[in-house]
Every structure is written in structure tokens, then in C-alpha cells.
Amino acid sequence: MALQSLDIIRRSATTLPEPQARGAHAGQVAKLIDVSKCIGCKACQVACMEWNDLRDEIGSCTGHYDNPPDLSDQSWTLMRFAEYENPKGDLEWLIRKDGCMHCADPGCLKACPSPGAIVQYANGIVDFHEENCIGCGYCVTGCPFNIPRISKKDNKAYKCTLCSDRVSVGLEPACVKTCPTGAITFGSKEDMQQHAAERIEDLKSRGFAQAGLYDPMGVGGTHVMYVLQHADQPQLYSGLPANPKISAIVGLWKGISKPLGLLAIFATAAVGFLHYIGIGPNETDEQDEEAARRELKNELEKTP
Amino acid sequence: MNTKRKAEEIVRYETPTRINHWIVAISFVLLALSGLALFHPALFWLTNLFGGGSWTRILHPLIGIVMVIAFALLGAKMWHENAMQPRDWQWLRQIKDLVNNREDALPEVGKYNAGQKLIFYTIILCLIGLLLSGIVIWRAYFAVYFSVELIRFASLLHAFCGIVLICAIIIHIYAAIWVKGSVRAMTRGTVSYGWAWKHHRAWFREVTKGQQK
Ligand code: HEM
Ligand code: SF4
Numbered sequence: 001m002a003l004q005s006l007d008i009i010r011r012s013a014t015t016l017p018e019p020q021a022r023g024a025h026a027g028q029v030a031k032l033i034d035v036s037k038c039i040g041c042k043a044c045q046v047a048c049m050e051w052n053d054l055r056d057e058i059g060s061c062t063g064h065y066d067n068p069p070d071l072s073d074q075s076w077t078l079m080r081f082a083e084y085e086n087p088k089g090d091l092e093w094l095i096r097k098d099g100c101m102h103c104a105d106p107g108c109l110k111a112c113p114s115p116g117a118i119v120q121y122a123n124g125i126v127d128f129h130e131e132n133c134i135g136c137g138y139c140v141t142g143c144p145f146n147i148p149r150i151s152k153k154d155n156k157a158y159k160c161t162l163c164s165d166r167v168s169v170g171l172e173p174a175c176v177k178t179c180p181t182g183a184i185t186f187g188s189k190e191d192m193q194q195h196a197a198e199r200i201e202d203l204k205s206r207g208f209a210q211a212g213l214y215d216p217m218g219v220g221g222t223h224v225m226y227v228l229q230h231a232d233q234p235q236l237y238s239g240l241p242a243n244p245k246i247s248a249i250v251g252l253w254k255g256i257s258k259p260l261g262l263l264a265i266f267a268t269a270a271v272g273f274l275h276y277i278g279i280g281p282n283e284t285d286e287q288d289e290e291a292a293r294r295e296l297k298n299e300l301e302k303t304p
Numbered sequence: 305m306n307t308k309r310k311a312e313e314i315v316r317y318e319t320p321t322r323i324n325h326w327i328v329a330i331s332f333v334l335l336a337l338s339g340l341a342l343f344h345p346a347l348f349w350l351t352n353l354f355g356g357g358s359w360t361r362i363l364h365p366l367i368g369i370v371m372v373i374a375f376a377l378l379g380a381k382m383w384h385e386n387a388m389q390p391r392d393w394q395w396l397r398q399i400k401d402l403v404n405n406r407e408d409a410l411p412e413v414g415k416y417n418a419g420q421k422l423i424f425y426t427i428i429l430c431l432i433g434l435l436l437s438g439i440v441i442w443r444a445y446f447a448v449y450f451s452v453e454l455i456r457f458a459s460l461l462h463a464f465c466g467i468v469l470i471c472a473i474i475i476h477i478y479a480a481i482w483v484k485g486s487v488r489a490m491t492r493g494t495v496s497y498g499w500a501w502k503h504h505r506a507w508f509r510e511v512t513k514g515q516q517k
Contacts, residue, residue, distance in 0.1 A: 013345040113342040114357050134357035137443030141455050253460040258344050261467040268471040272478035283484045289498030
């Protein structure tokens with residue numbers, strides 16, 4: 001893949017523009033996950049494993065339906081099951097397909113110190129190029145959604161690619177293709193927003209007054225969006241952050257601290273250099289040696 | 305210079321101390337280069353010195369442990385000579401005389417002057433900060449034990465302490481170049497009587513008194 005796709009709009013730890021002659025003139029892409037339509041069958045998890053040739057370790061039951069219990073270098077997507085008792089006293093099963101959100105302003109990419117280990121394509125997909133990954137884990141530190149995982153085997157970072165390989169040849173992501181209820185759809189971001197609006201209207205007519213689209217602006221919007229029955233309380237969905245954004249500390253660390261840090265180092269060295277040029281070295285001359293000798297002699301005479 | 309003059313030297317650092325110092329110094333240089341490589345994209349090429357990005361990531365924290373242990377030994381040895389004394393504060397107030405090479409106007413100095421002492425404490429604080437934050441952000445072994453909020457804070461703290469330490473060491477190295485006759489103290493272990501008398505008079509009196517007994 002590398003850069004020959006010619007549609008790289010952002011590349012981690014680089015200061016110059018990347019090959020980006022090819023744009024996304026049909027519009028940026030998005031995957032829409034309609035939580036209200038999901039039945040938790042995990043077909044998408046299986047499709048992801050199949051297409052990407054991933055096999056997580058067989059674990060053990062942890063007492064709930066989440067299986068595997070967490071994302072990993074081998075599990076790039078995962079259904080998270082939450083039982084919610086609504087104010088009417090009814091049980092709602094909120095099942096959210098977790099995975100990379102493909103932020104327009106990706107915290108992982110901002111944090112990554114290795115040139116080209118993380119790229120963003122013109123169509124909005126955020127992809128890891130593992131050949132450049134050094135395994136430092138800064139992407140984990142930068143991500144507002146707790147998505148990237150570092151493999152214990154090869155120390156590379158992995159996450160959902162939004163099937164960038166399939167999308168680049170005009171196919172939808174594997175999870176989208178397989179979903180039996182049509183809960184996952186894929187297309188241009190605009191189309192998906194429109195589709196979501198219809199779904200939300202429908203949900204509202206069925207009594208979900210707070211239904212809405214999850215496309216958080218704190219990270220510039222995402223290329224994976226959710227239709228939520230309770231868009232006013234995203235935390236209900238296994239801790240989906242209500243207002244995700246790149247942490248201010250990460251912003252400071254990866255922003256102003258870099259030029260300031262280098263400036264401080266250069267300034268310190270420059271002051272030293274100028275001091276040497278301007279004022280000059282502090283030398284011990286023959287007079288000092290003489291004075292030392294004289295003092296020693298006096299000292300000797302005093303202490304016979 | 306005749307041979308008699310050459311003999312007029314004071315031992316400032318014994319061989320084990322000098323070896324210890326250079327272990328600290330070399331590991332510092334390696335740490336600064338590998339750390340800066342990850343700190344700023346413009347310096348990522350420095351990873352080539354360590355065999356690539358992954359090797360830089362692997363080696364940096366290990367060298368860090370070496371530096372911390374080596375400095376702990378050095379620092380313990382120098383701890384008592386670095387206690388701040390009343391005359392040190394006066395010395396600091398007259399820092400202008402120092403930078404203008406008017407050292408004779410300054411209060412007498414023991415083994416270390418107030419500037420050296422402050423550098424000493426800066427190094428200690430930075431190394432404690434670097435060690436603690438470095439462990440928190442050490443992804444291969446330790447980061448899983450900490451919350452992401454703490455890791456974010458530690459990343460910032462680590463970079464901050466790293467930069468402060470690098471600046472402090474630049475001052476330290478410059479002082480050695482600026483004050484002629486100092487480098488020999490750490491390479492050969494000795495300084496001339498005149499050097500000791502001029503820059504560390506109280507220490508000069510102390511050690512020469514001992515010599516006559
Ligand atoms: C005390 C032991 C130390 C430990 C355990 C440690 C550990 C780490 C770790 C784990 C990283 C992240 C990258 C990686 O995994 O290699 C890192 C980065 C870094 N270290 Fe250290 N380190 C130590 C000492 C130092 C020292 C003495 C310096 C300065 C001379 C330094 C400067 C840096 C810098 C500038 C970075 C990059 C920070 C950034 O990316 O913003 N470290 N260190
Ligand atoms: S682990 Fe890899 S992808 Fe993540 S920040 Fe480090 S180099 Fe970049």
C-alpha cells in the first residue's frame with residue numbers, strides 16, 4: 001500500500017505534504033452502525049476475522065456476552081453488550097459494535113512519533129502501516145476511544161482498517177457485507193448522514209424521543225457513526241464517550257511542547273556559545289598558581 | 305613548565321568515580337539522542353544511530369535504567385558536598401560577577417559552587433521524574449498497569465523532564481569547557497593547585513591542610 005495510493009492527506013510525524021493528487025471526489029466514506037437494528041449475532045466479528053485472517057486466542061467466559069472480552073491485536077471489532085433499565089422499568093439490551101471510529105482528527109496519528117506509521121486517506125479512513133510502526137504505544141495514549149492494541153508477538157499496533165483494502169477497489173467493508181439485519185451500512189458520509197436521519201425519524205416515531213446520530217465534533221466528526229436510541233446518553237452504550245476529543249494533555253505534549261522544547265535546547269547552547277565568543281574562557285594563569293603556592297608555603301610555616 | 309610544576313596537582317576524582325561519571329555521561333548522551341528522536345519528527349533520523357525506530361524504542365528505557373543506577377551511585381558519593389550553605393546564596397546573588405569572569409569578587413567556594421549544586425539537584429529531580437514517568441509509559445512491560453489519563457500525563461512529564469535535563473547538562477558541559485583546567489578533573493582525575501585555589505578556595509585549603517599531615 002504505502003504511499004502509492006496517492007491519496008494520503010495526513011501521515012504521522014511528518015512535516016511535508018504527502019502524495020495526494022488523488023482526491024475523494026465522490027465524497028468521503030462512512031460506516032453507519034444502527035444500534036437499534038443490531039441483534040448481537042456477531043456475524044460482523046466473524047466476517048472481520050475471515051477477511052483479515054485473524055484468529056484470537058480462545059478465552060474463557062467472563063460472565064457476559066462480550067466475546068472476546070476486549071479488543072486485541074487479533075480482534076479489531078467487538079460487540080459490547082449493555083443491559084439498561086429504562087425509566088419505565090423495561091430492560092433494553094444496548095449492543096454496540098466497538099472498533100476504530102476513524103476520526104477526522106485522529107488522536108493516534110497526532111501522537112505517533114514514527115513517520116508514516118499512521119496515515120489518513122482522502123476518503124477519511126485512518127490506517128496503520130505496520131512496516132513503519134516501532135511499537136511505542138503512543139497511539140494508545142493519543143486515542144480518545146481506547147482502540148489501538150499492540151501485539152505481544154511483533155510489537156506492532158493494530159486496529160480496524162475500515163477494510164481500506166476492500167474500499168480501495170470499490171467494495172464495502174467485510175462487516176457491512178455480512179450484517180444480516182442491515183444494521184451496518186456503508187457509503188459516502190453524506191449518504192450515511194441522510195440515511196441516519198431517516199432512521200432517527202423512524203425511531204422517534206416509535207417513542208425514542210432522544211434518538212440521534214453519534215458523529216462527535218470534538219474529533220472533527222468520525223467515519224464510523226452510530227444511530228443511538230439514546231443519543232443524549234452515549235455512556236449507556238458500554239461507555240461510549242459523550243464528548244470525545246483529543247486530550248488537552250496530548251495536545252500540549254504533541255503541540256507547543258515540541259517547538260518550545262527544541263527552542264530551549266538550542267537557546268541554551270547558543271547562550272553558551274555567545275558567552276564564550278563574547279566574554280571568553282575562565283583561565284587559571286601563572287598568577288593563580290603563584291598565589292596557591294604562596295598560600296601553601298605560609299600554611300607550612302604556620303604549622304611546623 | 306618543569307616537572308616540579310606538574311607534580312603540583314590535587315586529586316579531585318579517584319578512578320572509580322571517574323569511570324562512574326563517564327558511564328553516566330555516555331548513557332545520558334545515548335538517552336538524549338534516542339529520546340529526542342521520538343520527541344520531534346525533525347529528529348526521527350537519529351533512530352538510525354540505534355538501528356532503527358524499534359531498536360530505539362527498545363534500547364532507550366534500558367539505557368535509562370543504567371543511567372539511573374550509575375547516577376544513584378555517583379550522587380550518593382557527592383551528596384554531602386552538595387549541601388547548600390549560607391555563602392552559596394550570596395554567591396548566587398552575585399552570579400553576574402561569575403559570568404563576567406570576575407570570580408575574585410565572589411564568596412569562597414568549597415568543593416562545589418552554588419551553580420554546580422543547583423545543577424546537581426536539577427539532575428536528581430529530573431531523573432526521578434524521568435524514571436517514574438518512563439516506567440508508566442513503558443508500553444512493552446508496564447503501561448498496561450496504568451490508566452490512560454496517567455499515561456498521558458507521564459508522557460508530557462517525561463518529555464518535560466527530558467528537555468530540562470538536556471538543558472541542564474548543556475550548561476554543565478559548557479561550564480567544563482569555559483573554566484579551563486576542569487575537564488582534566490574527570491579525565492585524569494587531577495587539577496592544578498592554581499585551579500583549586502582560584503575556583504574552589506575553601507576546598508583547596510581543606511585538602512592541602514590534609515596533605516601536610
Ligand atoms: C530513567 C529511566 C528512563 C526510562 C525508564 C525512560 C523510558 C522512556 C520510554 C518508555 C519512552 C517512550 C519511548 C520508548 O518506549 O522508548 C521514553 C521517551 C523519551 N525519553 Fe525516556 N526514559 C528514561 C530516561 C530518559 C532520560 C535520562 C532522558 C533525557 C536525557 C529521556 C528522554 C526522553 C525523551 C525526550 C523521550 C521522548 C518523549 C516524547 O516522545 O515526547 N529519557 N523514555
Ligand atoms: S505504536 Fe506504532 S502506530 Fe502506535 S504510535 Fe507507536 S509507532 Fe505509531
